[in-house]
Every structure is written in structure tokens, then in C-alpha cells.
Amino acid sequence: MDVQDSLELFQRYLQSQKQHITQTRLKIAEEVFKSQNHFDAQDLWRRLEGPRIAPATIYRTLDLLCRAGLVRRMELENRALYERVIGRPRHEHLVCVNCGVILEFEEPLIEDRLADVAERFQFRRISHQLVVSGLCPDCQQNP
Numbered sequence: 001m002d003v004q005d006s007l008e009l010f011q012r013y014l015q016s017q018k019q020h021i022t023q024t025r026l027k028i029a030e031e032v033f034k035s036q037n038h039f040d041a042q043d044l045w046r047r048l049e050g051p052r053i054a055p056a057t058i059y060r061t062l063d064l065l066c067r068a069g070l071v072r073r074m075e076l077e078n079r080a081l082y083e084r085v086i087g088r089p090r091h092e093h094l095v096c097v098n099c100g101v102i103l104e105f106e107e108p109l110i111e112d113r114l115a116d117v118a119e120r121f122q123f124r125r126i127s128h129q130l131v132v133s134g135l136c137p138d139c140q141q142n143p
């Protein structure tokens, strides 16, 4: 799945929600789909050469991308980070509280257990957040 396919999914989502498809929204989405890592709204704003795009437009577009299921948002100590979903494996995060490094891990058992829990409550899952905070190996050695 490449950037073009993701953009098409986003446009279809906007249409289905009767939202305007604007050049600015598409430009923001394209930059998101090209990203390889976790980023916050400011990183994105800087990459888009900021001033010409209002920060509110960036937040609004990120919100739409999350609702469309194309972007995942996570809260880390009062900071919202985003990452694209498509073309990447499902994963969870370990975050070092000292240096801020974010490690990703895949654990299918967690997915299975969450599916069981959702079923037990007859709950249709949209997303979840699991962030383990702690100290990475480097920071344990050099406190």
C-alpha cells in the first residue's frame, strides 16, 4: 500500500463524511503517509514549512485521519504523538521516561486477549492504547 492508495482512502472517507477535500488537507495527509516514525503536530507543521498552514488545520486533519482509521494517536505525558497505520505491523510501545526513546513491539497475544475482552462486553473495538513507561537499557546503566 503506497502513499497514493492511502490518499485515495482518505478522500473516500472525507466524501463519506461530507467533508471538503481541500489541497491543504491532502498535502497534510500526504506528509503523514510519507512519515516513517512517530511525530507530533508541531513536527508535522515544521515539515510542511509551517506558516502557510494554520496549526488548527493540522490538528483538524490529524483528527480526521484518526477517525478514518489511517492514523493512530497516542498520549505520552501530555504530548500527543501520531503515526500512520497502513503498511505497518500492529504494535504497542515502550517509552523511556528518561531519554524519551520509543520502542515498538509486536505481541499477537495482546491482540487476542483484547479481542476476547471486547467480545465479553459486546464491544466493537475502534482502537486502543497500550504504553509501557520505564527506563531503556542505556538509561538503566547511566542514571
Ligand SMILES: [Zn+2]
Pocket: 096, 097, 098, 099, 100, 101, 135, 136, 137, 138, 139
Ligand atoms: Zn532511555
Ligand SMILES: [Zn+2]
Pocket: 038, 083, 091, 092, 093, 104
Ligand atoms: Zn508506533
